[in-house]
Amino acid sequence: MNVDIEDLHVGYAGRNVVAGVHLMAAAGEIAGLVGPNGSGKSTVLRTVYRHLRPTAGRVLLAGADLRTLTPGQTARRVAALPQERGSDFELTVREVVAMGRTPYKRAFAGEDRADRESVARALAAVGLAGADTRRFSALSGGERQRALLARAFAQDPDVLVLDEPTNHLDVRHQIELLALLREQRRTTLISLHDLNAAASLCDRLHVLHDGRVVASGPPREVLTPQLLAEVFGVRAAVTAHPLTGDPLIAFDHRQRLPTGGG
Numbered sequence: 225m226n227v228d229i230e231d232l233h234v235g236y237a238g239r240n241v242v243a244g245v246h247l248m249a250a251a252g253e254i255a256g257l258v259g260p261n262g263s264g265k266s267t268v269l270r271t272v273y274r275h276l277r278p279t280a281g282r283v284l285l286a287g288a289d290l291r292t293l294t295p296g297q298t299a300r301r302v303a304a305l306p307q308e309r310g311s312d313f314e315l316t317v318r319e320v321v322a323m324g325r326t327p328y329k330r331a332f333a334g335e336d337r338a339d340r341e342s343v344a345r346a347l348a349a350v351g352l353a354g355a356d357t358r359r360f361s362a363l364s365g366g367e368r369q370r371a372l373l374a375r376a377f378a379q380d381p382d383v384l385v386l387d388e389p390t391n392h393l394d395v396r397h398q399i400e401l402l403a404l405l406r407e408q409r410r411t412t413l414i415s416l417h418d419l420n421a422a423a424s425l426c427d428r429l430h431v432l433h434d435g436r437v438v439a440s441g442p443p444r445e446v447l448t449p450q451l452l453a454e455v456f457g458v459r460a461a462v463t464a465h466p467l468t469g470d471p472l473i474a475f476d477h478r479q480r481l482p483t484g485g486g
């Protein structure tokens with residue numbers, strides 16, 4: 225299911241922080257949103273999982289305007305790992321993951337076999353099968369992240385929206401998460417700060433700067449030293465990863481450059 229965002233304007237308390245954004249993810253593609261702090265990545269993603277309503281422009285799922293879908297229809301199509309991650313659930317890990325099945329259930333209906341299988345698959349996928357009876361609130365930050373990702377998988381969505389999912393994860397779990405997303409082959413919109421992870425994972429990148437998209441395309445075309453200097457204010461060389469051939473950004477950690485804003 226492809227996602228198209230057309231001329232999106234959205235913000236908070238009457239102030240647009242995103243203005244005129246166009247971006248897309250083709251069906252089955254992983255599209256990355258990268259950009260400096262405050263550039264609008266989370267704000268764009270919040271419109272896709274309907275946490276925020278656009279002030280102008282449209283979000284289309286397989287050509288259908290999100291506004292024409294009911295909340296239930298949206299929940300069966302789109303699952304999100306938002307930046308606001310609750311820590312106060314007095315639920316077990318399994319119960320949190322099972323919340324992902326809610327869009328498929330009638331009120332007060334119990335779990336059926338398909339639900340149980342879906343929850344078990346999602347827990348196994350994120351490596352938490354053995355932790356299902358633990359309290360969510362007692363998990364580490366990275367474990368919570370993985371439980372919430374499992375909840376999104378259990379929702380069996382056409383579109384995954386992930387806001388900084390590698391936040392809190394150690395390097396091994398980061399790599400596992402990227403592998404999992406590649407395997408899922410779902411249409412995915414993901415924001416990432418780690419540009420090397422984004423270069424390795426994403427089919428397409430959209431670079432945001434001050435609430436606008438300033439570059440879009442395959443990572444190797446988008447992530448140039450010039451863009452990194454202009455948008456992020458860093459000096460970097462871009463080479464090919466010696467093991468994978470992916471674009472590899474080698475940052476100069478001794479120097480920063482003036483930026484145009486942001």
Ligand SMILES: Nc1ncnc2c1ncn2[C@@H]1O[C@H](COP(=O)(O)OP(=O)(O)OP(=O)(O)O)[C@@H](O)[C@H]1O
Pocket residue numbers: 236241259260261262263264265266267268
């Ligand atoms: N809940 C909110 N209320 C008011 N302003 C907000 C809110 N969330 C974000 N903003 C503002 O909107 C702008 C874009 O923020 P957003 O969180 O979308 O950026 P981001 O690119 O995701 O940043 P980061 O990389 O720091 O997560 C910023 O100026 C931010 O201060």
